[in-house]
Every structure is written in structure tokens, then in C-alpha cells.
Amino acid sequence: MSDNQVRSTLKSASEQAAATIAAMPAKPKIIACPLCGRQFLTHTELTAHYAAEHPDSVAPVTATLNVNGKNCELIFEPFMTLKQVLQYHLGLIGAKEMCDRGACGSCTVIMDGRPALSCNILASECEGKIIETVEGIAVIPKWKPLIDRYCYWDAMQCGYCTPGFLVTAKALLDHNPNPTEHEIKEALSGNICICGTQPRHSQAILEAVLIMSGHAVHGYTASEVDNG
Amino acid sequence: MADLLGANGTREDFRVVGKPNIPGLTSYALATGVAKFGADFVVPSMAFAKILRSPYAHARVLSIDASAALAITGVLDVVTWDDPIFKEISPNPIGGVAGDYLRNEAHHEGAEVGAVVIAESEGLCDEAISALKIEWExxxxxxxxxxxxxxxxxTIRGPEWDESGTYGPPMTTADGIAWMATHYPEDPRKQGNVGWSNKTEGDLDAGFAQADFTLEYDVNLHDVVSLLPNPQASVAWWTDNMYKTGKTLRIEGAVGRRSAIATMYGLPDDxxxxxxVFQGGKYCDWGLRMVQEITPLLARRVGRPVRCCNTREENFDMCVNERRAHIKLGVTRDGLITxxxxNSLLDHGAPSSSEMTVYDRxxxxxxxxxxENISQLYTVVDSNRGFMHTCGQFVPYSWDMITVGIYLIAEKLGKDPTDIARLNLHGPDSQRDDRAVPSFEAVLENGKEAMNWDWHPAGTKRLPDGRLHGASFRYQMCPRHAFLSYFTKLEYRGGVVHFPTQGPIAGWFGTECFTMIAAEELGLNFDDIVVDYDYRAEHTDEAGGSDGVTGHGWIVKECANILKRKILESxxxxxxxxxxxFGPMEFPKAPTPLTGYTAxxxxxxxGKVFVKSDPSKFVPFSQASSETITADYGGNSPKSAWATQFGRKLDTMNTSWCEVAVDEDTGEVEILKYLVVADVGKVIRRTSLESQIDQVVFFSQGCQLMEEYVLDAETGVKLNGNMLDYRRPTTLDxxxxxKDILELRSGDGAYGASGIAHNLANSHLIITAIHNATGVWVDPPATPDKVLKALGKW
Structure with missing residues (x-):
């Protein structure tokens, strides 16, 4: 699917998310110096190159991140945030940068079961953590009703902040499968939508909860949603 | 204007139009994070760029020593303002600044100025900018x-920044300049930092002579930030293309502005x-940022792709400029305004800021x-407060001058503001039309009933919990972009209708509305129409929220009917x-159920083409013709003169209502109830309308209770240019x-629809309710400290 083939269904979007996850490299394809572009076979060689050629710069580090169930060995500069590594090294663009400083929730991922702001976390601190992004949520059938209800209720306009809301909602439902409307609003209060869709999220999540627990809502059941 | 099948006002049966909850064409891609915005693009060998920003409110770069920056490994180049490459591009035809592209003078803190650095990473760009030795004046x-x-x-702005004459370049385009000269030849010439924008209709002295009393009041409108959600960004690279003349430019991030970029770089659109296609939120902020325009230039410089992205602080542009209005009304003892x-004082902002402040008159x-006796004397002052891109939000935000006036007349006469509004509102067709406006009567009565409206004088009602109760109401017309010309093309190909559009996708679900209209006219389902997103398509969604969608929808409707006629003929x-x-052979055609009938x-x-007199004779729509059939249609929706009769023609109206509780001890304001009753003419996509109402309430609440753009008087720098300190409402707020949506079918869009979004945004509905609760006026934003101060408690 090309970048602009955008008329999407739940099925096609999930498939595209799955393809993105499948394309995440398990190991770096190329080990190149981020400063001069010279290529190396190992991280050790790159570190030695830094010591020799760029002694005033901090050498890239290596870490294995577990993202969406896949272990990815990565080499990146130690000042890179998790958000940057997800985008530049793993091709995951669902975590969005909006505020630069952990004030808007657009970059939310789930780390060890808790919502975390990926623009505020150094990637080097994430080794050994279980990281879920919106792409990972999109491929799990259980969460299709949540995505579907967001789309049914236009709980998005421009859609830039939407993945952040959805990840926070999933984290809430992991811990509290039957939240009240106030609990939903409280959980989502760290996510900013500048299009003003705030009132629409609760409705989407409450209906998703009903569908996920086996009820039919407006004639929709979990199996119908699953079939796209 | 043609109404090809007479279907505009007469169609009663809708099978697609008006249906709620049809998911957006791109909603699933957006929700799952696979939709790609400008900042999301990563391409091989991509370099990064950053533009130097002024730390001063007004300053000139005298010199830059870039040697230390260039010595940093990984820094590819530092390009200063005097480099010839900045003469290689023309101004953006949409809101661009005339003259050299990058200059050495900055007109507000954070303005791009003096130099651009290109490096292997964003971090290195920051490091290089820090290493520049800059001599500032x-x-x-x-x-x-x-x-x-x-x-x-x-004088803070030399003549080189004021190309158009009166008080600044109106969007700096030739059209804009000509428009201003035609419409406002009488405005006095600018003197120093001050310009004027004046308009008088009727006889003001005669109007005041008819009055029994006068009312004077101030309405202050403060700066509000546009705060586009996605960081504005672009990535560009050049390639050779054997099929085209010269180089081909690929640019991602300047969504919907391909032609503008082509003009800037002197390229054919092709x-x-x-x-x-994902543009992100726009909210009528149509300007491109420098980061979305400059990457092709830099990519050409370094011979590889270049990405340039604003940080949040760098994207803190205004969407509403400050305005201080002093209003004087002449009023009869019955409450009729004569x-x-x-007299308004307006901030003109940095050079080439949007002229919406002026259009507002x-x-x-x-x-x-x-x-009919109306005088608007606007004094417009150049400033270094910030830059306001081409932005339509200023207009509705400043319409509450009259909301407050109507409230004050009611208060003085001890009458209900809704009665004062009804007394003063002119008839449907003109200011001299005495008839009641049917749409207004409907939205007023529904609102009063839903609110259980029982207006009380200021400061006279307490809630059981002891807090003060206040209520307010405002009316407005539903505006629309009937003055814009639109173009649509539909194609029947392989038995399927294709709708090619370039988008862009900015959040108002325009393509969905257009697809519903086309499906309605062709007797198809929403999903039967194939929407082809193609940047080369002539059709664009850019139409101005629900306002534009309805006018544009008329064009789609007409186009669909042309296609329908052609398909039937075929x-x-x-x-x-x-x-x-078949080759050299000729065979008699096999008859079909349509054989022997004319179009x-x-x-x-x-989903069928059938014989009117005997619907049992039909063929599936997909088999109606083997031909490829194209239809296109362009122009305005009918009654496009509505735009030039702005306010003088009242066909579709809306009312907004608000109830608040004010805690005298803490200064906290709670919105107890917020109701919008809107006559939208005809619902095209209900979920879109409801969502747009949510949006304008969010904007209105933010600007009246929270948002304030704070500048330091001593240094002129922004003090809260980030999302922690510049607060906007959250899910808890x-x-x-x-929402009560009425369909009186009297708008000028498809099926009698009209827009709603712009005019529901307001700056003083909540503020007026706070006054009704407390008896004091608080300038927005009514933060608890300001409420307490107004109450004399802090």
C-alpha cells in the first residue's frame, strides 16, 4: 500500500500496522557513523572510530528494545528519546510529537503496562522494558472494537493526537475493564486534542467496553467488528 | 445557477445524506497510527535543518561568524541571509512575505532570521546554532x-516591510493589494506605526439623535494562539526525471500547497x-511555515534530502490578535439600537500578519x-507581539461586540436579552425587512425551552450550594463560503464511480460529505464511490469547514447530476x-432490459439503472455502460451574493446558551450547561456537525477561561510559549x-444546507454569563485570580 492510498478499513489499517511491525529490523541493517557516515561491521568498531575520529562526541550505544513483542537490537546516540528511536530506527510513527515536553500525551506508549511519554524518555533507559505502541495494539483482535468505536464516533478530526488517546485508553482498560465515564475522563486528561474532540472519547470507549464484553451496540458485535 | 434536476430544495427522501456515524475515509489509518504526517517522513540519507530564531522582540543581525559551527563534525553547512540562494525563490503566493526569503531583521521573538544550519541530526543543528557567533543590534x-x-x-517597520500602502501588506499578494485598494481607497495613509481602517454607513449623528439614551462599554479581545497540533515540517529532495523537463521536486509536509511550492521554485506543477495527504489541524490557519517552504532550497544546496521541523515553541503563532473595542450605542427606551x-484599537502584529483584523469591519x-447607522473606526498598530498567519478565526471571535451590547441594554431596561435581540434583528432579506426571521425564531424558541430559560438580573441568583448563577445567550447567522468557487470531477469507469481528490485531510470530513452527496444523487451507497486520493487531482477539500463543505457540496451535487445524465444517455x-x-464480424446486439428506451x-x-415506467426492468449500475464517462462542474453555489450581503441576509441562524456557577471564595467558574441550537439548513453528515460544535465550544471555552498569550513588557519575549504554561481545556475541563440541530432547508448549499462552524466560536458568551452571575465584567480569560480581582477580593 502506498503512502497516499488512504481510504482505510479496520482490516486494511490493521494489516498496514502489522506490516510496519514486521518491517522493524531485528538488528541494524547498516552500522554507520551518525556524524560522518562511515560504515562498520560492529558496534565495537564504531565505538573505536569515535574514540579516534570524534573524541569530543559521545559514541552511540547499543540496546535491545522489546517493542510490540519483538526484540530489536539497536545502535543509537545516547541522547535519543524513545520517540525518536521508534520513528528513525524502527519506522513506527504512531507515537506523535506535539509538545516536546510531556504535556500533551500524543507520544504515549505503554511501557511495562503503564502509559509512558516517549518524547520524555531516553531510549537507552528502555532496555528490558516491554513497550507497546499503537501499531501493536492495532494488530490485536481484542482491541478492534476500541479502534472501531473511535472511528464510528469521529473521536478524531485531524487525527494527529488520536493514537496517543487510543494507547492511553488501552492502558486504562488493561487495568480497569469497566471504567466509569469520570474514570475515562480522568485517564485521558493528560492527552490534549486541539480539535476539541474531548467529549467524544468517553462515548467511544464506553461502547467499546460493551462490545468487548459481548454486548451488541447499534447492531455491532465483536465478531462483526473483527470481520471488518 | 443550474439546479439540474431541481433536487436542491425539493428532495425529501435521503438514503445517504444525513446518515450519522459513517466512519471517515481515513479514520482507521489515523487511529492506528499508520497515517503519515509531514513530520513522520523519514527518507534515506536525510539531513536535518534548523533555522536561527531571534531571542529578541525586534533585532537585526549585523554579522554571523559560522566558523565554529562549521568545524563541528556532522555540520554540513551554514547558510546566512546574505547568501544568493535566498534570492532564488519567490514569495509563497498564499500569505508569503515579499522580498528576500530570509532576512537579517526579526520582528518578534522566535522569528526566523539570519541563518539556517544543515547537519546530520537535529541535535547537531542545535549545537551548530549555539556555536554561531552573532552580532545583534x-x-x-x-x-x-x-x-x-x-x-x-x-517607527518599528521600515518601508521595505510595508509594500501595499495603507497599513501593511494584505497577505502580500497582488490580488490582496488590489482588493484593498478597490475596497478601502478612503483609508488614511499610515503614519509611523499606526494605520487606520474605517467604515461608516448611514448617519451616525442622526442615529444618536433618535436615541433616548446611550450606552458605552469596552470589549477586550486578547491574543489566542493557533497551536496547530502537528509540528509543521517538511522533507524535500530532488531527482532527475527522464519523463519531465528539468528536475523533479518531491516534498512532503507542505500538504495541499503543491502549486504554491511550484510557484516559489519556478517549477511547473507537474x-x-x-x-x-494528512495535513493536520488547520482551524483556518492557512499559512505555510518557513520549515515547509525552505527544504527544497536546502536539499538543492547539499544534494540530498533535507528535513526541517518546528518545535512546539517555534510553532506558537497567533490566530487571534489583540483588539480593544470601545463601543457606544444609541438606544431607544424600547431597546432598539439606533x-x-x-472605536477599536487593533494589533497588526509582525509584518505580513493576516489582514483578518481589517476584513472584520x-x-x-x-x-x-x-x-443602519454604523461607524467602525479601527486604529491598527504595528507590533512585535507575534505573527498571525492567514487565519479566519479572528472574525467570529470578534462578533461578540454586539452580544455584550444586547446584554447591557437588557440589563439597563430590566428586560430579557432574547427580547432585545428579537427587537433588533432585521428581517430575512435586508436591514429594512421588518419580518421575523423564521430560522431565528426556531433556534430561539428551542433554546429557551431546552434551557428552561428564566433570565435574571446580574448577581441575583444563588445555587443551593451557595455559588452565584449566571446565564447568557447569543445569536448569530450561519456563515458560509459561498464566495468561493469550487471544482469537482467524477468519473464512471469500469462500472464504478471514481471521485478523484487531492484532499487534503485536515479534520472536517469534507470528502466524506461530498461522497455522500454524490452517492445520493446517483442512487448509490457511500461505499460504492471510490475516492481516489491523488495529489494531481483538481478537486481539493479546502473549503473552510462545514461552511465551505455545504457550498462546495452544491457543486458536487451538480456534477453528480451531469454524470448521471451522461450515464443514462450512454x-x-x-x-x-x-x-x-468483433473484429471483422458484425453481430446483432443482445437486447437488455433497457433496450428501446431513451435516456x-x-x-x-x-444501485440500478431502471425504466421509470416499469422499475422491474433494470440493469445493475455497474453494467449500465461499458464506456468511461467523465463529468466535471465548477463555480459557486447559488445565492453566492450572500457573502457580499454578509449579515444582511439571514436565512439560517444559530443560538448558543451558557449557564455558569461562580464561586466567590475561589474565583472558579464552572460551566453548568452549554447548549447550541443550530439551523444547519440540512444535515449532510451529522457526526461532522456535532464534532464541529464540540470544537468551537472547546475553542470558546479555552479563550474565555484559560488561554492567554503572555509577553514580557520589559523584553518583549513570550513567557508561555509551550503547552505546559499555555493551558487548553482537557477531558476534565x-x-x-x-446540541439541537434543525433543518429548515433555507441555506444556499446542497439541499438548503449551510455552514455552522465559524460563527459558533465566540469570545464573550461565558464572560457574559459570569457577569450575569457576579455583576462584574472580567476580561477574558476569566481565570480564578482575575475573577477574584474583579470581585475586589484579591
């Missing part, structure tokens, strides 16, 4: 527009590729009144008796908005 600045009125204050005198709520022709050829005798519905 600090210049006088104005962040207090009152100070700008002082004739002794140095040599610019821009596949991304004269309006509006034509697009004003005053013209909804019977009163179906009749192909079904006609005759022969068909006039056929119709289409429910926004009120539940009740």
Missing part, C-alpha cells in the same frame, strides 16, 4: 499596542510530487441589526437495437455540550 519594539500609538515612538460607534455582526445508447462488432425514460436508484 537590538531595536525598539512594541508589545503594548497602546504604546504604539505614541507618535514619538520610533514537476512537484507531494503524495502525503446608532453603533465602534465588513464581516461583522453589526449588520444583523435593523440599525446506457440508452448501448442498449439500443443495433449491431456490435429520459430511464432513472437510477438503489470541557463541558458536555447539548
Amino acid at each position: 537590538e531595536l525598539p519594539f512594541i508589545v503594548d499596542i497602546q504604546k504604539g500609538l505614541d507618535p514619538e515612538f520610533p 514537476n512537484v510530487i507531494q503524495e502525503g 446608532a453603533v460607534q465602534d 465588513d464581516w461583522n455582526g453589526y449588520y444583523t441589526l435593523k440599525c 446506457a440508452a445508447k448501448e442498449a439500443a437495437p443495433g449491431t456490435t462488432r 429520459d425514460e430511464l432513472d437510477m436508484a438503489d 470541557v463541558p458536555s455540550v447539548s
Whole structure:
């Protein structure tokens, strides 16, 4: 699917998310110096190159991140945030940068079961953590009703902040499968939508909860949603 | 204007239009994070760029020593303002600044100035900018527009920044300049930092002579930030293309502005590729940022792709400029307004800021009144407060001058503001039309009933919990972009209708509405129409929220009917008796259920083309014709003169209502109830309308209770240019908005629809309710400290 083939269904979007996850490299394809572009076979060689050629710069580090169930060995500069590594090294663009400083929730991922702001976390601190992004949520059938209800209720306009809301909602439902409307609003209060869709999220999540627990809502059941 | 099948006002049966909850065409891609915005693009060998930003409110770069920056490994180049490459591009035809592209003078803190660095990473760009040795000349600045009125204050803007004459370049385009000269030849010439924008209709003295009393009041409108959600960004690279003349530019991030970029770089449109369609929120902020324009230039410089992205702080542009209005009304003892005198002081912002402040004098709520004696004297002051891109939000935000006036008349006469509004509102067709406006009566009565409206004088009602209760109401017309010309093309190909559009996708679900209209006219389902997003398509969604969608929807409707006629003609022709050829052989055609009928005798519905006199004779729509059939249509929706009669024609109206509780001890304001009753003419996509109402309430609540753009008077720098300190409402803050959507079918869009979004945004509905609760006026934003201060408690 090309970048602009955008008329999407739940099925096609999930498939595209799955393809993105499948394309995440398990190991770096190329080990190149981020400063001069010279290529190396190992991280050790790159570190030695830094010591020799760029002694005033901090050498890239290596870490294995577990993202969406896949272990990815990565080499990146130690000042890179998790958000940057997800985008530049793993091709995951669902975590969005909006505020630069952990004030808007657009970059939310789930780390060890808790919502975390990926623009505020150094990637080097994430080794050994279980990281879920919106792409990972999109491929799990259980969460299709949540995505579907967001789309049914236009709980998005421009859609830039939407993945952040959805990840926070999933984290809430992991811990509290039957939240009240106030609990939903409280959980989502760290996510900013500048299009003003705030009132629409609760409705989407409450209906998703009903569908996920086996009820039919407006004639929709979990199996119908699953079939796209 | 043609109404090809007479279907505009007469169609009663809708099978697609008006249906709620049809998911957006791209919603699933957006929700799952696979939709790609400008900042998301990563391409091989991509370099990064950053533009130097001014730390001063007004300053000139005298010199830059880049040697230390260039010595940093990984820094590819530092390009300063005097480099010839900045003469290689033309100004953006949409809101661009004339003259050299990058200059050495900055007119507000954070403005791009002096130099651009290109490096292997964003971090290295920051490091390189820190390493630049810059000699700055600090210049006088104005962040207090009152100070700008002082004739002794140095002129902050040389003539090279004011190309158009009166008080600044109106969007700097040739069209804009010509428009201003035609419409406002009488405006006085600018003097120093001050310009004027004046308009008087009727006889002000006569109007005040008819009055029994006068009312004077101030309405202050403060700066509000546009805060586009996605960081504005672009990635560009050049390639050779054997099929085209010269180089081909690929740019992602300047979504919807391919032609503008082509113009800037002197390229034919065909040599610019821009596949991304996700534009992000726009909210009528149509300007491109420098980061979205400059990457092709830098990519050419370094011979590889270049990405440039604003940080949040770098994207803190204004969408509403400060305005301080002093209003004087002449009023009869019954409450009829006989004269309006509006003396306003307006912030003109940094050079080439949007001229919406000026246009507002034509697009004003005053013209909804019977009163014909209206004077608007706008004093417009150049400032260094910030830059306002081409942005339509200023207009509705400033329409509450009359909302407050109506409330004050009611308060003085001890009457209900809704009665004062009804008394002053002119009739449906003109200011001299005495008839009641049917749409207004409907939205007023529904609102009063839903609110259980029982208006009380200021400061006279307490809630059981001891807090003060206040209520307010405002009316407005539903505006629309009927003055814009639109173009649509539809194609029947392989038995399927294709709708090619370049998008872009910015959040108002325009393509969905257009697809519903086309499906309705062709007797198809929403999913039957294939929407082809293609950056080369002539059709664009850019139409101005629900306002534009309805006018544009008319064009789609007409286009669909042209296509329908052509398909029926083709179906009749192909079904006609005759022969068909297969190579050298000729065979008699097999009859079909449509054989023997003319196009006039056929119709289409429910996915079939059938014989009107005997619907049992039909063929599936997909088999109606083997031909490829194209239809296109362009122009305005009918009654497009609505736009030039702004306010003087009242066909679709809306009312907004608000109830608040004010805690006298803490200064906290709680919105108890917020109701919007809108006559939208005809619902096209209900979920879109409801969502747009949520949006304008969010904007209105933010600007009245939270948002404030704070500048330091001593230095002129922004103090809260980030999302921690510049607060916007969260899920816990926004009120539940009740919505009552009426369909009186009297708008000028498809099926009598009209827009709603712009005019529901307001700056003083909540503020007026707070006054009704407390008896004191609080300038927005009514933060608890300001409420307490107004109450004399802090």
C-alpha cells in the first residue's frame, strides 16, 4: 500500500500496522557513523572510530528494545528519546510529537503496562522494558472494537493526537475493564486534542467496553467488528 | 445557477445524506497510527535543518561568524541571509512575505532570521546554532499596542516591510493589494506605526439623535494562539526525471500547497510530487511555515534530502490578535439600537500578519441589526507581539461586540436579552425587512425551552450550594463560503464511480460529505464511490469547514447530476437495437432490459439503472455502460451574493446558551450547561456537525477561561510559549455540550444546507454569563485570580 492510498478499513489499517511491525529490523541493517557516515561491521568498531575520529562526541550505544513483542537490537546516540528511536530506527510513527515536553500525551506508549511519554524518555533507559505502541495494539483482535468505536464516533478530526488517546485508553482498560465515564475522563486528561474532540472519547470507549464484553451496540458485535 | 434536476430544495427522501456515524475515509489509518504526517517522513540519507530564531522582540543581525559551527563534525553547512540562494525563490503566493526569503531583521521573538544550519541530526543543528557567533543590534519594539500609538515612538517597520500602502501588506499578494485598494481607497495613509481602517454607513449623528439614551462599554479581545497540533515540517529532495523537463521536486509536509511550492521554485506543477495527504489541524490557519517552504532550497544546496521541523515553541503563532473595542450605542427606551460607534484599537502584529483584523469591519455582526447607522473606526498598530498567519478565526471571535451590547441594554431596561435581540434583528432579506426571521425564531424558541430559560438580573441568583448563577445567550447567522468557487470531477469507469481528490485531510470530513452527496444523487451507497486520493487531482477539500463543505457540496451535487445524465444517455445508447462488432464480424446486439428506451425514460436508484415506467426492468449500475464517462462542474453555489450581503441576509441562524456557577471564595467558574441550537439548513453528515460544535465550544471555552498569550513588557519575549504554561481545556475541563440541530432547508448549499462552524466560536458568551452571575465584567480569560480581582477580593 502506498503512502497516499488512504481510504482505510479496520482490516486494511490493521494489516498496514502489522506490516510496519514486521518491517522493524531485528538488528541494524547498516552500522554507520551518525556524524560522518562511515560504515562498520560492529558496534565495537564504531565505538573505536569515535574514540579516534570524534573524541569530543559521545559514541552511540547499543540496546535491545522489546517493542510490540519483538526484540530489536539497536545502535543509537545516547541522547535519543524513545520517540525518536521508534520513528528513525524502527519506522513506527504512531507515537506523535506535539509538545516536546510531556504535556500533551500524543507520544504515549505503554511501557511495562503503564502509559509512558516517549518524547520524555531516553531510549537507552528502555532496555528490558516491554513497550507497546499503537501499531501493536492495532494488530490485536481484542482491541478492534476500541479502534472501531473511535472511528464510528469521529473521536478524531485531524487525527494527529488520536493514537496517543487510543494507547492511553488501552492502558486504562488493561487495568480497569469497566471504567466509569469520570474514570475515562480522568485517564485521558493528560492527552490534549486541539480539535476539541474531548467529549467524544468517553462515548467511544464506553461502547467499546460493551462490545468487548459481548454486548451488541447499534447492531455491532465483536465478531462483526473483527470481520471488518 | 443550474439546479439540474431541481433536487436542491425539493428532495425529501435521503438514503445517504444525513446518515450519522459513517466512519471517515481515513479514520482507521489515523487511529492506528499508520497515517503519515509531514513530520513522520523519514527518507534515506536525510539531513536535518534548523533555522536561527531571534531571542529578541525586534533585532537585526549585523554579522554571523559560522566558523565554529562549521568545524563541528556532522555540520554540513551554514547558510546566512546574505547568501544568493535566498534570492532564488519567490514569495509563497498564499500569505508569503515579499522580498528576500530570509532576512537579517526579526520582528518578534522566535522569528526566523539570519541563518539556517544543515547537519546530520537535529541535535547537531542545535549545537551548530549555539556555536554561531552573532552580532545583534537590538531595536525598539512594541508589545503594548497602546504604546504604539505614541507618535514619538520610533517607527518599528521600515518601508521595505510595508509594500501595499495603507497599513501593511494584505497577505502580500497582488490580488490582496488590489482588493484593498478597490475596497478601502478612503483609508488614511499610515503614519509611523499606526494605520487606520474605517467604515461608516448611514448617519451616525442622526442615529444618536433618535436615541433616548446611550450606552458605552469596552470589549477586550486578547491574543489566542493557533497551536496547530502537528509540528509543521517538511522533507524535500530532488531527482532527475527522464519523463519531465528539468528536475523533479518531491516534498512532503507542505500538504495541499503543491502549486504554491511550484510557484516559489519556478517549477511547473507537474514537476512537484507531494503524495502525503494528512495535513493536520488547520482551524483556518492557512499559512505555510518557513520549515515547509525552505527544504527544497536546502536539499538543492547539499544534494540530498533535507528535513526541517518546528518545535512546539517555534510553532506558537497567533490566530487571534489583540483588539480593544470601545463601543457606544444609541438606544431607544424600547431597546432598539439606533446608532453603533465602534472605536477599536487593533494589533497588526509582525509584518505580513493576516489582514483578518481589517476584513472584520465588513464581516461583522453589526449588520444583523435593523440599525443602519454604523461607524467602525479601527486604529491598527504595528507590533512585535507575534505573527498571525492567514487565519479566519479572528472574525467570529470578534462578533461578540454586539452580544455584550444586547446584554447591557437588557440589563439597563430590566428586560430579557432574547427580547432585545428579537427587537433588533432585521428581517430575512435586508436591514429594512421588518419580518421575523423564521430560522431565528426556531433556534430561539428551542433554546429557551431546552434551557428552561428564566433570565435574571446580574448577581441575583444563588445555587443551593451557595455559588452565584449566571446565564447568557447569543445569536448569530450561519456563515458560509459561498464566495468561493469550487471544482469537482467524477468519473464512471469500469462500472464504478471514481471521485478523484487531492484532499487534503485536515479534520472536517469534507470528502466524506461530498461522497455522500454524490452517492445520493446517483442512487448509490457511500461505499460504492471510490475516492481516489491523488495529489494531481483538481478537486481539493479546502473549503473552510462545514461552511465551505455545504457550498462546495452544491457543486458536487451538480456534477453528480451531469454524470448521471451522461450515464443514462450512454446506457440508452448501448442498449439500443443495433449491431456490435468483433473484429471483422458484425453481430446483432443482445437486447437488455433497457433496450428501446431513451435516456429520459430511464432513472437510477438503489444501485440500478431502471425504466421509470416499469422499475422491474433494470440493469445493475455497474453494467449500465461499458464506456468511461467523465463529468466535471465548477463555480459557486447559488445565492453566492450572500457573502457580499454578509449579515444582511439571514436565512439560517444559530443560538448558543451558557449557564455558569461562580464561586466567590475561589474565583472558579464552572460551566453548568452549554447548549447550541443550530439551523444547519440540512444535515449532510451529522457526526461532522456535532464534532464541529464540540470544537468551537472547546475553542470558546479555552479563550474565555484559560488561554492567554503572555509577553514580557520589559523584553518583549513570550513567557508561555509551550503547552505546559499555555493551558487548553482537557477531558476534565470541557463541558458536555447539548446540541439541537434543525433543518429548515433555507441555506444556499446542497439541499438548503449551510455552514455552522465559524460563527459558533465566540469570545464573550461565558464572560457574559459570569457577569450575569457576579455583576462584574472580567476580561477574558476569566481565570480564578482575575475573577477574584474583579470581585475586589484579591
